[in-house]
Amino acid sequence: MECDKCGSDAVMHAAYSGLHMCEEHFRRSVDSRVRRRIREDALLPESATPDDPETWLVGLSGGKDSVVLTKLLHDTFDADPRVELVAVTIHEGIDGYRDASLEACLELTDDLDIEHEVVSYADEYDLEMDDVAADDPLDMAPCAYCGVFRRDALSRYAEEYGADKLLTGHNLDDEAQTAMMNLLSGDVRQIAKHFDASLGSFEDREVDDDPFVPRAKPLRDIPEKEVALYAHLAELPTHMAECPHASEAYRGEIQQHLHDLEEDHPGTRHSIMSGYEELARLAAEAYRDDADAPQGRCERCGAPTNNATCRKCELVEELGGELPGDD
Ligand code: SF4
Numbered sequence: 583m584e585c586d587k588c589g590s591d592a593v594m595h596a597a598y599s600g601l602h603m604c605e606e607h608f609r610r611s612v613d614s615r616v617r618r619r620i621r622e623d624a625l626l627p628e629s630a631t632p633d634d635p636e637t638w639l640v641g642l643s644g645g646k647d648s649v650v651l652t653k654l655l656h657d658t659f660d661a662d663p664r665v666e667l668v669a670v671t672i673h674e675g676i677d678g679y680r681d682a683s684l685e686a687c688l689e690l691t692d693d694l695d696i697e698h699e700v701v702s703y704a705d706e707y708d709l710e711m712d713d714v715a716a717d718d719p720l721d722m723a724p725c726a727y728c729g730v731f732r733r734d735a736l737s738r739y740a741e742e743y744g745a746d747k748l749l750t751g752h753n754l755d756d757e758a759q760t761a762m763m764n765l766l767s768g769d770v771r772q773i774a775k776h777f778d779a780s781l782g783s784f785e786d787r788e789v790d791d792d793p794f795v796p797r798a799k800p801l802r803d804i805p806e807k808e809v810a811l812y813a814h815l816a817e818l819p820t821h822m823a824e825c826p827h828a829s830e831a832y833r834g835e836i837q838q839h840l841h842d843l844e845e846d847h848p849g850t851r852h853s854i855m856s857g858y859e860e861l862a863r864l865a866a867e868a869y870r871d872d873a874d875a876p877q878g879r880c881e882r883c884g885a886p887t888n889n890a891t892c893r894k895c896e897l898v899e900e901l902g903g904e905l906p907g908d909d
Contacts, residue, residue: 644683647751654744683821793886
């Protein structure tokens with residue numbers, strides 16, 4: 583196979599576009615799609631200046647997605663004094679898994695000279711995911727606990743750090759799966775929340791009244807396989823092992839369906855996301871006036887919530903953990 587751009591040996595074929603690309607044109611294509619997404623989502627406001635830069639916190643797990651995101655953001659903004667990048671890794675307390683991926687995070691941030699912080703469930707909640715998964719007192723899947731703790735840890739750290747945005751490495755496959763799960767649930771409010779939480783342009787999203795640091799996903803146009811290929815070609819340090827507690831069975835089913843559809847009808851993921859994003863924007867506008875965004879604060883930890891205590895504090899109590907400041 584030859585590259586359709588220059589005739590060199592191709593390293594990939596994108597069935598959805600019909601293009602064959604060599605390494606150089608493939609990497610350029612990923613770079614330009616991510617930079618276009620950053621522009622179209624208006625991630626960098628005109629108010630950002632060298633004297634008053636934006637601080638972007640990047641969730642860095644050591645997996646291919648967050649590693650590629652960190653590298654691309656570094657390459658794009660390293661010489662731009664309007665953006666300061668800080669990477670943060672959440673350590674869940676999973677033996678033999680997170681320590682290995684943490685090594686990849688340390689190698690990358692050292693190579694790129696990016697500030698890197700680690701936030702652990704042990705320090706934040708006096709809990710480790712290995713113990714939570716073994717006890718499972720509420721008979722939930724481990725990921726159901728872990729997702730609540732990770733969202734809280736990232737959001738609280740971003741708020742404490744004074745970050746302007748929290749960026750995560752969700753790719754096109756991740757987002758198409760979430761879109762399908764939300765559509766199949768029939769929960770239109772959840773679709774509206776998805777838009778305001780992390781989709782669309784910052785010019786269209788309702789982030790001013792949001793008590794959480796706004797999130798963005800600059801890789802959301804890039805298929806998972808292309809992220810993996812980029813990481814491989816760029817020789818980035820990544821940790822590919824799967825978490826031993828991975829348990830999102832429903833997402834796995836949706837993933838398989840989408841994979842089969844994409845094989846038979848290339849471009850399915852892109853078309854799902856373009857239609858879904860428009861639908862989600864309309865849903866967000868429709869619900870904006872009676873938004874059920876958190877109006878209060880958790881009386882225990884201060885996190886945004888509509889209840890007396892937030893879900894994370896309920897889980898910490900149920901699991902026998904402690905929050906910083908508890909006696
Ligand atoms: Fe946590 Fe589940 Fe991810 Fe493992 S797979 S780190 S338990 S969310």
